[in-house]
Amino acid sequence: MTAAREIISTSNEPAKRLFGAARAPSSQTPASWGAYSKGCLAGAERLPETGPTWQAMRLSRNRNYGHPDLISFVKRLSAKAAQQPGWAGLYVGDMSQPRGGPMLTGHAxxxxxxxxxxxxxxxxxxxxxxxxxxxxxxxxxxxxxGAYVNSSWTPQHMEVIKAAASDPAVARIFVFAGAKVQMCNDATGDRSWLRKVRPWYGHHYHFHVRLNCPAGMAGCSDQDPIPAGDGCADAQQWxxxxxxxxxxxxxxxxxxxxxxxRELTLADLPQQCAAVLQSQ
Structure with missing residues (x-):
């Protein structure tokens, strides 16, 4: 039995403690293993704390890591955001821990x-x-x-979210229902991007971008496809x-x-996650 497999068979410690303790990425080929709420991340890339059009926030959390596809996306989106009046770029909140996995606090x-x-x-x-x-x-x-946007909402917020939703790498964007309805009311021309914008609880201090699994990565599990249509009627019902x-x-x-x-343990995650933790 390998050391990695032995961890799976013997550890009942919550996985969030194991992954929350990792301070640096694994020395592996980049790979997303498992599902968005039950998996881990090999060979993560770190988003630099500051770039020409972004800043990573809450650095003490050590959550400015992601698959290289995510790092590239954040840089692309921040450059587009910087083209909007009044926006120097983006403030980027939580991404992933250095080796992904469940977090000690916050996100599932x-x-x-x-x-x-x-x-x-x-x-x-x-x-x-x-x-x-x-x-x-x-x-x-x-x-x-959350039924409506407030006076802080601007057309530029919609343009930034539209730019994110229009990116082919993006699977979904989660935002509070009132924002989705407002964008449904204001969008003109091609409205196909609205389909990716999904109403969800909270998400009024930030919007949450989720990428598709990287091409050819069999160990990564995408969500079910988004329902047909622009989703505006669903948001209105919310x-x-x-x-x-x-x-x-x-x-x-x-x-x-x-x-x-029940708290997730390492045994609940894909078997590759033990090797992610073991990697130096």
């Missing part, structure tokens, strides 16, 4: 190096110190619990439910009580 996804959170705060300067990046906060775009919540469904008294979600 972001495990295979193909997810990135982009702040809604338009950068006016790209010379923030590490301490400033810890203290500054993004800004919320929502009002009425808004309707926010404004007029449906009555709660009565609970079956004979149904078993819901059980808390």
């Amino acid at each position: 996804s972001h495990q295979i190096g193909l997810d990135a959170d982009i702040w809604m705060l338009p950068p006016t300067r790209l010379d923030l110190t590490p301490q400033e990046r810890e203290n500054i906060s993004s800004i919320s775009m929502q009002r009425s619990n 808004v309707n439910d926010i404004l007029n919540p449906p009555p709660p469904q009565p609970r079956d008294p004979n149904a078993p009580a819901p059980q808390p979600r």
Whole structure:
């Protein structure tokens, strides 16, 4: 039995502690193993803390890593964002840990190096110190619990999200329902990019970009395909439910009580993840 396989058979420690303790990427060929919420990342690339059109935020979290495809995408998108009035580029939030995997806090996804959170705060300067990046906060775009955008929302926010959704590498973008409805109302011409923009809870301080699995990477699991259409009716239904919540469904008294979600262990992840942890 290899050392990596022995870890799988003997460790019951939550995987988030094992991956959260890794401070540097593995010395392996870049590969995304598993699914967005159950996997790991080999040979990760680090997004430089500062570039010509971006800054990585919350550096103390050590989550500015990703598959090389993600690093390339962030650089592309930040250059397009910098073309928008009032935007110097992008403030980039959480991506992945150095070896991916479950995180100690926060996200259930972001495990295979193909997810990135982009702040809604338009950068006016790209010379923030590490301490400033810890203290500054993004800004919320929502009002009425996410049914509508607020006065901080601008046409430039839509253009940045449109640029992200128009990138062939992107699988989905998650944003609060009110923003999707606003973009559905404002978009003209080719509206095909709207299909990738999906309403989801929260996501009003940032939008979440998810890339497709890299071409030819059999060990990476894409999500199911997005439903046909632009998704605007679905987003409107989310808004309707926010404004007029449906009555709660009565609970079956004979149904078993819901059980808390079990922590993922290394054995729950693809077998390649043990080697990712073992790699020097």
